[in-house]
Amino acid sequence: MTSFHFVGIKGSGMSPLAQILHDMGHDVQGSDIEKRFFTQVPLEERGITILPFDRNNIKPGMTVIAGNAFPDEHEEIDEALKQGVETIRYHKFLGDFMHNYISVGVSGAHGKTSTTGLLAHVMQGGADTSYLIGDGTGKGYEDSKYFVFEACEYRRHFLSYSPDYMIMTNIDFDHPDYFADIDDVFSAFQDMAKQVNKGIIACGDDEYLQKMVANVPVLFYGFNEENDFQARNVTTSTEGTSFDVFVRNEYFASFQIPTYGDHTILNALSVIALCHYEGIPTESVQEQLKTFKGVKRRFTEKKIGSRILIDDYAHHPTEIKATLDSASKKYPDREVVAIFQPHTFTRTQTFLEDFASCLKGADHVYLCEIFGSARENHGKLSINDLKERVDGAEILTAEDPSPLAKHEDAVLIFMGAGDVQKFQESFEAYLNENN
Incomplete structure (x- = not known):
């Protein structure tokens, strides 16, 4: 048993890694700022100690895992280095850790978290599977055969890993604060492809992924006939979505998922392809797909009175379009209202026209002030620049949610990657007070 101390334990990758190591029987504690984050809930449920930052937290014999947000000058990292305590950066530790298992990374501009959660759930039906999901969820099994993890392309972080398999959901221009353009994003994925050891499962409907060059087999999935794994005969019902899968144009099996929208079919197809490649029984895959409950902040539904409230992480035009599409398919007879909080001024400026276009998929639109990053200079851009491009849009404040x-x-649908949840919480409180 190793004693681990996490510097920045509430991080979206750090928290699930701490959960995994705790589940595997190690002694785990960590430190972070006082502010409350949803990622600390599963830590608290496991009884993992969360301390305020203090160099006295560092003790001889520990292994310190340092979050990427903290420089070497941070008091705890500085103390660990002074004491000669083993100190490893998060990505380096994770990159080494995964070599103990058959590792499957999930990357892509959109759908990473949902696909990682789905893959972990489905593979669990075949063998013990430890997993690390970007919604702050982790689970470890001492005798795991597989390790499934979310691999983010931002700042090329995923290049710290050399997994056995990689699922690549799509390539799109996001993170304009780091990537120069879509070709820069593609180059990151191309570099990643060269580091995969056994095979790549890629969406063949994506024009950029089709250009991928790799040293291992690449299996393509999608709706187009030239894909190795193709979805056909899609039908929807109140139970979800059903579809047939053809492998190289021959009927393979039929599947049902409790979700809606083409993007959810593609996520499922990637999982079906990976499980087929690994020899996990088809019947197990079919059963597990039916029972997936989703991941945090991805189309998370709550019914209050006659209304359906949905919390969703969508913060890019492609994601907003997919979320609105899912809602209209699941609730074809209801009005769909978008409450959108743009995330970062850089992204808002880059996709201003695209945001306006995709929001037209809602029946009514409310806009919240832009959730900015401390690192950026927003100039004269404001939420009104988006409002004037969306017919009938209104500005919403958390202080007065009554227009809803x-x-x-x-x-x-409350959408965004910032703190859009506070608008939903405010509206729920308003409804409770006025019923």
Whole structure:
């Protein structure tokens, strides 16, 4: 048993890694700022100690795992280095850790978290599978055969890893604060492809992924006929979505998922392809797909009175379009209301016209002030620049959510990667007070 101390334990990757190591029987503690984050809930449920930052937290014999947000000058990292305590950066530790298992990374501009959660759930039906998901969820099994993890392309972080398999969901221009353009994003994925050891499962409907060059087999999935794994005969019902899978144009099997929208079919197809390649029984895959409950902040639904409230992480035009599409398919007879909080001024400026275009998929739009990053200079850009591009859009504040009350029997979708949840919480409080 090793004693681990996490510097920045509430991080979206750090928290699940701490959970995994705790589940595997190690002694785990960590430190972070006082502010409350949803990522600390599963730590607290496991009884993992969370301390304020203090150099006295560092003790001889520990292994210190340092979050990437903290420089070597941080008091705890500085103390660990002074004491000669083993200190490893998060990505380096994770890169080494995964070599103990058959490792499967999930990367892509969109759908990473949902696909990682789905893959972990489905593979669990075949063998013990430890997993690390970007929504702050982790689970470790001492005798794991597989390790499934979310691999983010931001700042090329995923190049710290050399997994056995990689699922690549799509390539799109996101993170304009780091990537120069879509070709820069593609180059990162191309570099990643060269580091995969056994095979790549890639969406063949994506024009950039089709250009991928790799040293291992690449299996393509999608709706187009030239894909190795193709979805056909899609039908939707109140239970979800059903579809047939053809492998190289021959019927393979039929599957059902409790979700809606083409993007959810593609996520499932990638999982089906990986499990087929690894020899996990088809019947197990079919059963597990039916029972997936979703991941945090991805189309998370709550019914209050006659309204459906949905919390969703969508913060890029492609994701917003997919979320609105899912809502309209699941609730075709209800008004769909978008409450959108743009995330970062850089992204808002880059995709201003695209945001306006995709929000037209909602019946009514409310806009919240831009959630900016401390690192950026926002100039003169404001939420009004987006409002004037969206017909009928209104500005919403957390202090007064009452305009939403006129939408009875509606589906209200709170979207964003900042703190858009506070608008939903404010509206729920308003409804409780005025019922």
